[in-house]
Amino acid sequence: MSLSSHVSDQSAKATIGHLARFVEVSHDTPKHKMPERTMTGQAAASIIRSELRLDGNPNLNLASFVTTEVDRECLDLMIENLNKNLADTSQYGHSSEIQDRCVNILADLFHAPPDNEGGAVGTATIGSSEAIMLGGLALKWRWRAQQAARQGKKPEEITTRCNLIFSAAVHVSVLKLCRYFDIDARIIPLEHNRYTLDIDQAISQCDENSCGVVAILGTTLTGEFEDIKRLNNALLKLKAKKGLDIPIHVDGASGAMVAPFVFPDVEWDFRLEQVRSINTSGHKYGLVLPGLGWIIWRRKEDLPEDLIFHVNYLGVDEATFNLNFSRSAASIIGQYYQFLCLGVEGYTRIMQLAVDNAKYLAESLTSMSEGLLIVHSQNDKPSLPMIAFSLNPAKSLKFNETTFVHWLRERGWIVPVYTLAANASDITVCRIVVRENFTRNIASMLLEDIRLVLVALADHHGHQDLVASLKAARDDQHQHRRSKQHAERVAQMIQSNQEVGGNHGDVKKADKTGKEKKDKHRTVHTIC
Numbered sequence: 001m002s003l004s005s006h007v008s009d010q011s012a013k014a015t016i017g018h019l020a021r022f023v024e025v026s027h028d029t030p031k032h033k034m035p036e037r038t039m040t041g042q043a044a045a046s047i048i049r050s051e052l053r054l055d056g057n058p059n060l061n062l063a064s065f066v067t068t069e070v071d072r073e074c075l076d077l078m079i080e081n082l083n084k085n086l087a088d089t090s091q092y093g094h095s096s097e098i099q100d101r102c103v104n105i106l107a108d109l110f111h112a113p114p115d116n117e118g119g120a121v122g123t124a125t126i127g128s129s130e131a132i133m134l135g136g137l138a139l140k141w142r143w144r145a146q147q148a149a150r151q152g153k154k155p156e157e158i159t160t161r162c163n164l165i166f167s168a169a170v171h172v173s174v175l176k177l178c179r180y181f182d183i184d185a186r187i188i189p190l191e192h193n194r195y196t197l198d199i200d201q202a203i204s205q206c207d208e209n210s211c212g213v214v215a216i217l218g219t220t221l222t223g224e225f226e227d228i229k230r231l232n233n234a235l236l237k238l239k240a241k242k243g244l245d246i247p248i249h250v251d252g253a254s255g256a257m258v259a260p261f262v263f264p265d266v267e268w269d270f271r272l273e274q275v276r277s278i279n280t281s282g283h284k285y286g287l288v289l290p291g292l293g294w295i296i297w298r299r300k301e302d303l304p305e306d307l308i309f310h311v312n313y314l315g316v317d318e319a320t321f322n323l324n325f326s327r328s329a330a331s332i333i334g335q336y337y338q339f340l341c342l343g344v345e346g347y348t349r350i351m352q353l354a355v356d357n358a359k360y361l362a363e364s365l366t367s368m369s370e371g372l373l374i375v376h377s378q379n380d381k382p383s384l385p386m387i388a389f390s391l392n393p394a395k396s397l398k399f400n401e402t403t404f405v406h407w408l409r410e411r412g413w414i415v416p417v418y419t420l421a422a423n424a425s426d427i428t429v430c431r432i433v434v435r436e437n438f439t440r441n442i443a444s445m446l447l448e449d450i451r452l453v454l455v456a457l458a459d460h461h462g463h464q465d466l467v468a469s470l471k472a473a474r475d476d477q478h479q480h481r482r483s484k485q486h487a488e489r490v491a492q493m494i495q496s497n498q499e500v501g502g503n504h505g506d507v508k509k510a511d512k513t514g515k516e517k518k519d520k521h522r523t524v525h526t527i528c
């Protein structure tokens with residue numbers, strides 16, 4: 001074949017490929033049946049991409065705790081390792097080693113006893129839901145073994161059902177655990193103004209068939225931390241009094257990656273004797289793209305041997321205790337990257353900023369809305385960086401939270417609306433989750449849009465008094481912000497003056513001509 005005909009063949013192919021994209025996309029591609037004919041990869045990708053464009057923008061999704069953005073380096077590493085099956089430890093031993101390192105890092109962060117033979121005990125999962133299932137199964141198996149020993153029977157001869165105690169604020173995965181694995185759910189209801197576990201009620205529900213209590217470090221509903229230390233102490237008292245040794249599983253889906261960095265003095269983890277297992281979501285404040293969860297057990301004996309299977313059909317003996325077998329190593333590699341790259345310093349800065357931004361948002365929502373919004377989350381106490389708020393029922397508004405978030409959606413913000421759990425299920429709340437990429441600037445834009453939506457809704461529904469006060473509130477806010485900015489600038493000015501003053505000698509030594517003048521000039525510029 002001549003060179004010229006080869007070139008024209010190539011360009012003809014390229015043209016057909018290019019045209020095919022448009023021709024094939026216009027076909028009526030079946031949605032629920034496999035198409036009969038092949039199409040180019042370009043065409044298929046184009047069809048899928050154009051539909052997915054209709055999804056919301058993940059970065060404006062304030063509903064979710066799940067990470068939506070990672071560094072380029074992290075993403076590249078994840079893509080490079082997508083094709084490795086973590087279950088195949090014989091072939092991908094290094095990926096498996098990285099999983100073990102992450103388990104050890106988390107166990108250390110959660111203060112697991114350092115003397116575990118063979119290292120920390122835990123595994124990666126698809127998310128916290130799978131981790132919760134594994135944690136619950138370990139509690140059930142442990143309880144069954146104890147019952148069997150007490151009754152002189154084999155574990156499989158125990159037919160009584162065990163029970164698990166938790167507040168109604170739990171994530172649905174805890175309810176699934178109970179239903180799927182035949183555990184009686186003893187649910188402690190919430191009350192108005194109490195959206196976490198009532199510890200006295202929890203203790204009163206404990207008996208010889210209780211396999212454990214689930215405590216939440218950061219509830220999905222309001223972001224509050226349940227008082228795990230008080231629960232631990234109450235369970236220790238119960239043990240001393242009645243001989244009942246009831247363990248705690250901590251659902252730290254979000255909180256377990258916030259508390260160690262921002263609230264290191266809050267005791268919620270393996271520092272507490274009754275805490276036997278902890279789950280967290282790597283894809284939430286672990287800062288990895290989905291799906292990744294973790295479960296860590298206090299000691300080897302807290303993961304009953306009976307739950308561990310050994311397989312050798314991939315070439316070596318492999319211990320497996322996950323619900324799922326095959327999975328990509330990508331997110332585990334991403335997690336290790338984040339641990340290495342950010343370290344304690346990086347996680348602390350990110351989590352502290354998120355907590356500060358949530359606090360700022362909660363305060364601003366309260367002050368800017370003229371009493372129209374009630375914030376339920378306790379952002380001035382150790383809690384997740386999220387805000388749960390409602391429209392104030394005392395204002396007798398002619399619009400509700402659903403309309404409010406619908407109008408916010410028109411401005412691009414995705415904010416969920418949901419009801420709290422029994423006995424507070426008559427309260428409807430909106431939730432804003434503050435993640436790493438939620439900056440103070442985004443917070444200001446969101447606040448302004450919330451104010452605009454409230455003004456528009458109040459106007460639309462004839463609440464003219466509210467329109468006036470919300471507009472006035474903006475002026476006050478504006479003034480407040482200006483005076484706050486002014487105060488911040490003055491503080492900055494003082495600091496940079498001190499820095500310039502402090503460095504004076506060095507500056508003079510380094511550059512006797514001009515540098516000092518330049519720094520002074522920069523300082524003056526900042527004041528302006």
Ligand SMILES: Cc1ncc(COP(=O)(O)O)c(C=O)c1O
Pocket residue numbers: 065126127128129130171173216218219220251253254281292293
């Ligand atoms: C407290 C809590 N537990 C468990 C889960 C389930 O986590 P995952 O989505 O990682 O399965 C969530 C999810 O938001 C949660 O908030």
